[in-house]
Amino acid sequence: MKNPKEFLYVGHYVDENGNYMLKIGTTNDLKRRKAEHTRNYRRAKLYKMPKDQEFEYDCTIKLSKYNTLRYEDKTRRAWKDAEIGAFVRNDRFCCKQKPKKVYITIRKTYEITL
Numbered sequence: 001m002k003n004p005k006e007f008l009y010v011g012h013y014v015d016e017n018g019n020y021m022l023k024i025g026t027t028n029d030l031k032r033r034k035a036e037h038t039r040n041y042r043r044a045k046l047y048k049m050p051k052d053q054e055f056e057y058d059c060t061i062k063l064s065k066y067n068t069l070r071y072e073d074k075t076r077r078a079w080k081d082a083e084i085g086a087f088v089r090n091d092r093f094c095c096k097q098k099p100k101k102v103y104i105t106i107r108k109t110y111e112i113t114l
Contacts, residue, residue, distance in 0.1 A: 004028065006068045008075075010102060010112055011037070011057045015047040020098040022084065022114075023055075024075055024091050026068040030060060047094060059112045061104070075104050 006028045013021050021041075027033035037055035042048065049055070063071065072091070080087055084102065085095035104110045 004065070005062045006065045008061045008063055008068045008071055008104070009033075009057050010059045010104070011055055012114065013037075013041060013049045013053055013055050015041075015094075016050050017047075019047060020085075020095040020114075021047055021049075021088075022079075022093040022095055022099070022102070024072055024079070024104075026065075026072050028065075030057065047088060047092070058114055059104070059110065061106070061110070063106070067106075071104065071106055078103070078105070 006026055007030055008026055009024070009030065011023050011025070011034075015021055023037070025033070034055050034057065038049065041055065042051060076091055079093060079102065084099055085093035088094050099114055101114065102112050104112065
């Protein structure tokens with residue numbers, strides 16, 4: 001039996017104060033994870049998502065479970081070094097202005113237009 005694949009994703013939402021909240025993460029079920037993010041970020045104390053919004057995916061890449069975790073960590077470090085925004089726990093970045101592009105490097109570099 002083949003190992004099941006997982007997804008490395010980049011997504012976002014705009015909080016109640018107009019901050020662009022960028023997130024990188026991994027999941028094996030995109031629909032379920034989107035619903036979890038929407039529910040949790042609407043209840044968050046900081047960077048709360050408005051009731052009329054949902055979490056949105058900008059990019060998804062299918063990889064093995066090991067690689068999704070490895071590239072998530074690698075990309076998070078790269079984004080911190082590039083100062084894309086202020087890092088918030090749970091792999092989110094608070095950007096005062098929406099970045100035009102972000103990059104994920106696996107074998108090649110993926111340019112993700114936001």
